[in-house]
């Protein structure tokens with residue numbers, strides 16, 4: 368069944384451009400999930416396409432009004448899980464991507480712009496808020512695309528055979544840590560050789576080396592991910 372993922376945004380072009388490629392395209396072509404965008408300006412409060420207004424209490428920046436967001440949400444069929452991309456949200460992680468991928472309900476991603484979104488809409492209509500990290504983006508589109516991309520990787524059938532989301536960093540295949548280092552041709556480059564073991568063809572030895580290297584790398588670069 369084709370799972371609908373809908374992005375509410377004032378810049379649908381961002382979403383549609385990115386959705387032409389990669390896992391977005393694969394998911395659509397394999398009829399697993401379809402990413403679409405609704406233009407909030409089509410649900411504006413006036414003929415000029417207004418979706419925002421000045422903040423009560425004063426201050427810089429415009430705030431997104433609740434009505435266009437609510438009207439756009441009403442245009443989404445089914446009972447979607449509504450996600451708001453926000454610096455105030457829970458940190459987006461591998462585990463959240465896997466969890467949302469396992470669900471069957473339609474997903475809606477609300478992209479804020481300007482100073483943000485009227486709190487009443489967030490309180491009443493949004494189920495979950497996620498942040499991409501401790502920095503501020505000028506809009507939620509990049510965050511929504513990053514979240515959707517990482518979700519689609521966990522939808523069975525979206526990725527090809529060789530690439531398995533279950534073997535990548537943070538997954539069980541890496542014991543929750545980082546992936547081992549990767550090498551390809553040429554065997555020697557700028558005086559640097561590919562580790563001997565990888566050239567030998569002993570699959571057991573290679574697997575053991577990769578496990579060891581993954582552990583070493585995780586301990587060095589992300590000690591917070593060790594022993595999970």
Ligand code: SAH
Pocket residue numbers: 451452453454455477478479480481482483484497498499500501502503504505506507508510
């Ligand atoms: N005034 C807000 C920032 C607004 S940025 C504040 O100080 O917290 C405009 C929009 O970009 C937000 O409404 C949100 O949807 C999106 N955004 C910004 N930073 C983000 C982040 N780290 N993660 C996810 N979305 C983010």
